[in-house]
Amino acid sequence: MLPRVRKPARYIGGEKNLIAKAHEGAEQVKFLLAFPDAYEIGQPNLGLAILYELLNERDDCLAERTYAPWPDLEEQMRSQEIPLFSVDTHMPAAAFDVLAFTLPSELLCTNVLNMIDLAGLPVRSSDRLGSHPLVIAGGHGAFNPEPLSEFIDAFAVGDGEEVAVEIADVIRRHRADESRESILRDLASVPGVYVPACPPSGLVEKRVVASLADYPYPKKPLVPVTEVVHDRLSVEIFRGCQRSCRFCQAGMVTRPTRERPAEQIKEMVRGGLASTGFEDVSLLSLSSADYSGIAPLLADMVRDYSSDKVSLSLPSLRVDAFTVGLAADIQEVKRTGLTFAPEAGTWRLRQVINKTVTDADLFSAVEGAFSQGWRRIKLYFMIGLPTETDDDVVSIAKLGRAAVEIGRKYHKGASVTLSVGAFVPKAHTPFQWAAMDRPEEIFRKVELLKGAAGDRSVNLRWQDPRTSVVEGIISRGDARIGNVIEAVWRKGGVFQEWSEYFDAELWLEAMADEGLSADDYCFTERSRDDPLPWAHIYVGVYSDWLWNDWQSAIAEAITEDCRWSDCYDCGVCMEFGVENVIGSGRPRVRSA
Amino acid sequence: MSAEVRLRIRFSKLGKIRFIGHRDLARVWERAIHQARVPIAFSQGFTPHPKISFGLAVAVGWESVAEYLDLMLVSQMPSLPPALNVALPEGIRIQDVIELEAKPKSLSSVVSRAEYSVWISPAAGTLSDEAFTLALGEGLESILGAVQVPVTRNKKGEEFEEDIRPLIYELGLASSGLEDHSCSGRRIRMTLATQPRVLRPEEVATALTLGGLACEVSLVRREAQHVLVDGMTVDPMHRSVLGLAGAA
Ligand code: SF4
Numbered sequence: 001m002l003p004r005v006r007k008p009a010r011y012i013g014g015e016k017n018l019i020a021k022a023h024e025g026a027e028q029v030k031f032l033l034a035f036p037d038a039y040e041i042g043q044p045n046l047g048l049a050i051l052y053e054l055l056n057e058r059d060d061c062l063a064e065r066t067y068a069p070w071p072d073l074e075e076q077m078r079s080q081e082i083p084l085f086s087v088d089t090h091m092p093a094a095a096f097d098v099l100a101f102t103l104p105s106e107l108l109c110t111n112v113l114n115m116i117d118l119a120g121l122p123v124r125s126s127d128r129l130g131s132h133p134l135v136i137a138g139g140h141g142a143f144n145p146e147p148l149s150e151f152i153d154a155f156a157v158g159d160g161e162e163v164a165v166e167i168a169d170v171i172r173r174h175r176a177d178e179s180r181e182s183i184l185r186d187l188a189s190v191p192g193v194y195v196p197a198c199p200p201s202g203l204v205e206k207r208v209v210a211s212l213a214d215y216p217y218p219k220k221p222l223v224p225v226t227e228v229v230h231d232r233l234s235v236e237i238f239r240g241c242q243r244s245c246r247f248c249q250a251g252m253v254t255r256p257t258r259e260r261p262a263e264q265i266k267e268m269v270r271g272g273l274a275s276t277g278f279e280d281v282s283l284l285s286l287s288s289a290d291y292s293g294i295a296p297l298l299a300d301m302v303r304d305y306s307s308d309k310v311s312l313s314l315p316s317l318r319v320d321a322f323t324v325g326l327a328a329d330i331q332e333v334k335r336t337g338l339t340f341a342p343e344a345g346t347w348r349l350r351q352v353i354n355k356t357v358t359d360a361d362l363f364s365a366v367e368g369a370f371s372q373g374w375r376r377i378k379l380y381f382m383i384g385l386p387t388e389t390d391d392d393v394v395s396i397a398k399l400g401r402a403a404v405e406i407g408r409k410y411h412k413g414a415s416v417t418l419s420v421g422a423f424v425p426k427a428h429t430p431f432q433w434a435a436m437d438r439p440e441e442i443f444r445k446v447e448l449l450k451g452a453a454g455d456r457s458v459n460l461r462w463q464d465p466r467t468s469v470v471e472g473i474i475s476r477g478d479a480r481i482g483n484v485i486e487a488v489w490r491k492g493g494v495f496q497e498w499s500e501y502f503d504a505e506l507w508l509e510a511m512a513d514e515g516l517s518a519d520d521y522c523f524t525e526r527s528r529d530d531p532l533p534w535a536h537i538y539v540g541v542y543s544d545w546l547w548n549d550w551q552s553a554i555a556e557a558i559t560e561d562c563r564w565s566d567c568y569d570c571g572v573c574m575e576f577g578v579e580n581v582i583g584s585g586r587p588r589v590r591s592a
Numbered sequence: 593m594s595a596e597v598r599l600r601i602r603f604s605k606l607g608k609i610r611f612i613g614h615r616d617l618a619r620v621w622e623r624a625i626h627q628a629r630v631p632i633a634f635s636q637g638f639t640p641h642p643k644i645s646f647g648l649a650v651a652v653g654w655e656s657v658a659e660y661l662d663l664m665l666v667s668q669m670p671s672l673p674p675a676l677n678v679a680l681p682e683g684i685r686i687q688d689v690i691e692l693e694a695k696p697k698s699l700s701s702v703v704s705r706a707e708y709s710v711w712i713s714p715a716a717g718t719l720s721d722e723a724f725t726l727a728l729g730e731g732l733e734s735i736l737g738a739v740q741v742p743v744t745r746n747k748k749g750e751e752f753e754e755d756i757r758p759l760i761y762e763l764g765l766a767s768s769g770l771e772d773h774s775c776s777g778r779r780i781r782m783t784l785a786t787q788p789r790v791l792r793p794e795e796v797a798t799a800l801t802l803g804g805l806a807c808e809v810s811l812v813r814r815e816a817q818h819v820l821v822d823g824m825t826v827d828p829m830h831r832s833v834l835g836l837a838g839a840a
Contacts, residue, residue, distance in 0.1 A: 003653045008611035016681045223623065225609060225681050226616045277627025277679055309626075 001080060005073045007228035008091040010039035012021060013065070013087035016223040017275060019056040020064075020088050023095060026175050029168040031055055031063040032096040032133070035495060036111035037104070039067040039087070043222070046284060047139060048102055050217040051164055055504040061168050062531045065098070068111045069118065071494065071501075083429040093119035096172050098134045099563060100164075101152070103141025107271060107467065107497040110489040112137070113151060123486065125153050125197065127428075129365055130180045136167065140527035142194075143253050144205075144427040144534040147477040147485060153180075154187045157537055158206030158253075159239070163192050194537065204499040206253065212260040220275045232280035232313075233272040237265055237297075241286040245343070245557045246354045248384065249426035249475075250286055253539045262293050266300065273310065288314040327435035338369050339419075341380040344388075345395030351556045352387050353431075354549075362399065363406060366416075366463075368412050368447040370407040376415050377401065383445045384423040384465075385436030386553065392444045393476055395418070397452035404457045420449065427534040428473050428541065430549035435525040436472050439465040460571035466504040470496065471510070474524040478533035484510040596633065597665040598692040599672070599819050600829055604657045605650060606813075609683030614649040617684075621661065621665060624679035630672060633664040646788055647699030647828070648706070648817065656814035657687065658706075660828050677681050699828060704787040705761060705818040713777035715806035724807075725765065725778055731805045732763045732780065741799050756795055759785035763796070777810045786817070 002008040006069060013020075023030065033051055035042030040047065048065065055063040064086035069077060077083070084093040093099055097117055101112055106207045116123050121132050128135070137148065138156035145155040156163045170190060174183040181197075192207035197455035209215060221233060240251065240257035260268075269281055281301075285291065301312060342362050350357060362379075371376050381396045400418045407414025422442045425434045437445070442465035451459055474481060487510035488496075495501040511518060525530075528547060535543070605617070612620070622642055625632050634640035643664035650656045669675070673686045680686075696702075714724050735741055741757040760782035784791040797809045818825040821832045 002611055008652065009613065009616060012608040012611050014608050014612075016679075018682075081666065223681070225612050225620050227619075231619075274627070277623040277625075279623075279626055452727055 001073070001076045001082065004076060006070065007226070010067065010070065011073065011085075011087055013089075013524050014225050015043075016225075016277075017220040018222060019052070023057060023060045023062065023091065026388040027172065028062050029098070029171050030096040030167075031098045031100050031164075032093055033060065033063055033065045033220050034101045034112075035065070035067050035100055035104075035113055036101060036108040036115060037068050037495075038070060039474045040226070040228040042067045043228045045102065045104070045233075046218075046234055046236060047160060049221055049234075050162055050215065052102075052222075053218045053220070054161060054215070056163060058165070058168075060172065064091065064159060066093070066115070068108075068495070074114070074494075081362075083120045084115055093133060095122075095579060098136055098167070100139040101135070102139035103137050103148070104139055105142070105497060106471045107502070109474060109485045110142075110147060110493050110496055112148065113486060113489040114494050116517045123489075124150055126150075128180065129479070130155070130177060130183075130457065131182075134171065134183070138163075140249065140253070141536055143249065143539060144475065144477070145194055145196070145537065146533040147474050147481040149479050149481040151486075153184060153195065155194040155196075155206070157192050157194060157204055158539075159209040159337045159402075160207070161217075162211050163190065163207045166190050167193065200536060201257050203536055206540065208540075209237060209239075210254075212236065212258050213264055216260075216264055219268070219271060221272055221278075223276045223278065230282065231278075232282050233269065233276060233278040234282045234284045235265055235268045237259065237283045237288060237291050238285045241290070243287060244354050244549070245429040246249065246352070246553050247343075247385070247423060247426070249429050252428050252541055252546075253299070254286065255540060259291060262297050262300075265297065266304075269301065270304075276346070279309055279573060280313065281305075282313045338374050338443070339380055340365055342399065343380065343382050344385060345381065345392045345397075348556060349385060349388060349392045351558050352553050353382075353385055354553065354559050355490065355556050359399070363402065366403045366406050370410040370414060375407070375411050375413060375428070376405075376416040376417065378419055380419045380421070382421055382423040383449075383470075384442055386423075386431065387556075388437075390445075390448060392454045393448050395456065397449050397454070400453060400458040401455050406456055407457075413457075415459065417459040417461060418449070420446065420462040422463065422465045424468050424472045424475055427532070428537075428539050428546070430546045432476065432532065432546065432551055433526040433528070433550055436468070437465075437521050438523055439469060442468070464499065464502070464504075467496075467499075467502055469518055469522055470502075470504070470507050472567060473507070473518055476521060476533070479489075480514060480516060483514050484516065487513060498540065567569070596684070597668055598695065599663045599665065600690050600692055600696070600834075601661050601686055602658050602688040602829060603661070603684060603686050605653075605659055605684055606655050606657070606747075607683040608684065609681060610653055613652045614646070617650070618644070618646060620681060624676055625663075627679040628672075628675040630663070630676065631665050631667045631790060633666050648703055648790070650814060651792070651812070654812040654814060656779065658814050658816045658827070660703075660817065661823050662692070662696060662699065679803055688829060690710070690834075692834055694834075696834060702833060703817045703828060704785065704820050704827060705783055706786050706790075706814055707762075707816040707818065708782045708784065708810055709766060709813045709815055710776035710780050710782055710791050710793040710797075711811040712780060712800075712807050713810050715808050720828045727805050728778055728780065728800070728807070729765050731800045731803050732765065734803060735760065735799055736763055743795055743798050743802065756791055756799065759789075759791040760796065761785070781815075783818070817826045 003012060033048050035045055035048055052063045055061040065088060066084055066086050113123050116135055122128050135153045135154060137152045138160050142155040142157045170186045173376040177183055184195050184197050187193050189199035194204040218371045238257055242257050243251055245251055342357050344350045344353055347358055347452055383393055396418060400416050403416045404414055423436055425431045425436055446462050449460060488506045491506055493506045607827050621644060633643045635643060636773050645662045647660040650659055673689055677686055738756045738757060742753050742755050744751050764781055766779040766781050782793055782796060792807050797807055800807055817828055819828055819833045826832055
């Protein structure tokens with residue numbers, strides 16, 4: 001079958017450091033970790049890599065991986081009746097106890113259904129029997145589980161390291177059970193696990209790993225033998241973010257910040273490079289320059305690896321934390337692409353979204369980058385933000401032009417790419433009540449931007465705003481959206497994250513068939529009394545606090561970062577008995 | 593600067609890893625070389641490249657026990673084969689290494705033929721094993737006996753006919769089916785041209801099908817590559833090939 005598909009290397013595993021344990025008897029709980037997108041996207045996923053190693057390290061567990069088969073392979077699988085299989089050993093999904101999805105983005109929902117179906121299981125949870133593998137899901141999508149609640153047996157909310165093992169224990173205890181009910185009931189009693197069939201009496205609280213230092217994973221990352229999106233060593237330097245950008249779900253749901261000790265980071269980089277042969281290291285987090293000891297850490301790494309042709313990258317750089325010194329450090333090892341995300345065109349709007357970066361911050365970061373040898377930089381913005389005016393939009397182009405001007409002082413061919421996406425309100429953020437712009441309005445604003453860019457060195461990139469609408473429907477969707485997802489899947493709508501497969505009409509039709517309207521889900525502001533479909537999922541931030549922050553947003557008032565200003569009592573630290581763990585204990589001073 | 597060491601390596605590509613392409617294979621080698629701390633030489637210039645040159649590409653899906661590449665090191669490394677074998681992914685293994693005295697001609701320019709094991713099975717599955725083997729033997733005979741073997745090829749969207757007979761050197765049923773292999777089909781041996789172009793075993797199967805025996809290739813394994821020296825075929829590690837050096 002593989003010789004007849006494009007890119008067969010997607011399905012062979014074969015990575016260096018593969019674990020491939022033997023499948024054994026009743027004591028061993030077998031996980032098939034599933035990523036609902038193509039191999040080259042999913043393979044580098046850090047969450048999956050952590051669970052893969054952590055579970056395989058235990059004698060009583062086994063983990064293999066599977067990714068969404070590309071439509072050409074799917075066709076072959078369906079015609080030859082070959083079920084979803086693991087890339088590691090090509091075992092069929094039915095040989096596992098758990099099909100464990102990670103849910104990275106809304107648009108991949110239909111792939112989840114497709115994979116459940118390819119695995120040979122009924123897509124609806126209620127139709128599955130005791131003999132079928134359990135279908136579990138975690139990751140970002142689990143913070144609003146309702147749209148998938150008919151299809152997933154249990155959601156694991158929050159950090160997965162501890163709960164994965166607890167889930168395995170429950171499954172082992174229920175080995176002999178015929179019925180699915182008792183195992184689901186037991187799973188529902190595991191903290192952080194939400195079982196739609198056993199609705200909780202109270203809230204489901206997300207899981208939080210108190211110290212990253214206890215989980216130095218992955219230790220021996222898998223090295224792909226074919227091209228993947230991030231082909232490098234990734235080391236997570238901290239989890240969480242306290243910046244409180246009001247649109248940012250990742251920032252809100254992963255609080256509080258927990259830093260990995262610098263010594264452990266260096267050790268993980270050293271060990272990871274030695275076991276993989278990677279030449280690129282990425283220090284991962286939501287806002288890497290915010291690591292409290294970033295300057296000495298980088299200086300040490302530059303010293304240790306500069307002679308070794310190892311390159312270093314810091315994704316998610318905050319503009320206000322990007323100094324010339326930092327630029328010099330990164331560039332000394334090897335130059336990688338640089339993206340800054342000011343998110344909005346004016347200081348006024350940045351206050352509304354609480355991205356407290358001034359124009360001066362941005363210009364000094366841009367200057368730092370160009371002066372240190374970068375020729376091209378990318379600036380990321382959102383349009384359609386609450387309270388946005390045309391002036392805010394046009395200012396994005398002005399910033400782009402000003403950045404190019406700065407660049408020209410250093411290089412004749414300096415260029416700036418403005419990458420523009422439509423704002424989508426997310427659950428558990430202060431903007432969860434906000435309305436988003438209609439696609440027509442987004443298109444109009446894009447035209448406005450095009451007109452204002454006016455310089456060949458300012459490139460404009462934007463996303464199809466119709467994908468944002470679908471994202472918006474699902475991100476704040478309720479259980480009724482499940483029927484829409486199923487209908488789109490049944491009509492062949494898979495790989496909706498990919499522009500060549502995305503089909504807006506399918507979604508709008510399915511919405512209409514269900515008697516639902518995108519107006520209600522996306523384009524109307526919600527009021528304080530509107531029930532939130534994710535209200536039973538507790539991420540540790542009080543709903544009142546979110547509401548007040550939403551009000552502050554409209555009033556253009558900013559919320560400080562609680563690591564170095566006073567705690568504003570969002571609730572997360574107290575609730576989980578963890579505090580912001582700052583590795584080097586040296587608070588940073590912000591330049592803003 | 594006389595410390596430079598030139599090596600020619602023969603390696604195999606077996607099992608699932610046969611599905612990676614040529615570019616992936618190159619990256620796999622670069623990474624293994626880096627991880628094994630092989631003292632590889634780098635090209636000069638703004639973006640230095642490790643000095644690795646690959647021979648003939650092996651197609652995605654083909655196995656091989658006879659792939660070649662040349663390396664240039666800045667110093668000797670006696671432990672190179674075991675160190676690299678540990679760093680390479682499963683299925684790619686070094687078979688042999690020799691040191692070259694001078695800069696060799698590029699592998700792809702000197703290799704002119706390759707030998708293959710090709711597993712072929714009936715397309716429809718209607719024939720019994722014996723009947724298929726018999727028909728296959730006859731089909732191969734008639735190709736060998738033909739003056740011309742025309743097949744249609746497609747180049748840049750245009751179809752044209754080409755006689756592939758001159759590109760076929762040997763064809764025949766293999767005596768046994770290489771018992772280590774779980775692959776379905778009857779194994780045949782082929783020696784085919786790689787110059788002026790690489791004739792693919794699949795094209796021979798097409799010719800068989802045109803000749804009335806509907807069949808398909810289930811696996812190709814490259815068994816050897818040949819260099820023509822004074823009318824004799826030798827492998828790329830043979831002394832006489834290395835003697836072809838000179839035009840540096
Ligand atoms: S800095 Fe803002 S956008 Fe980035 S992760 Fe933190 S809260 Fe989110």
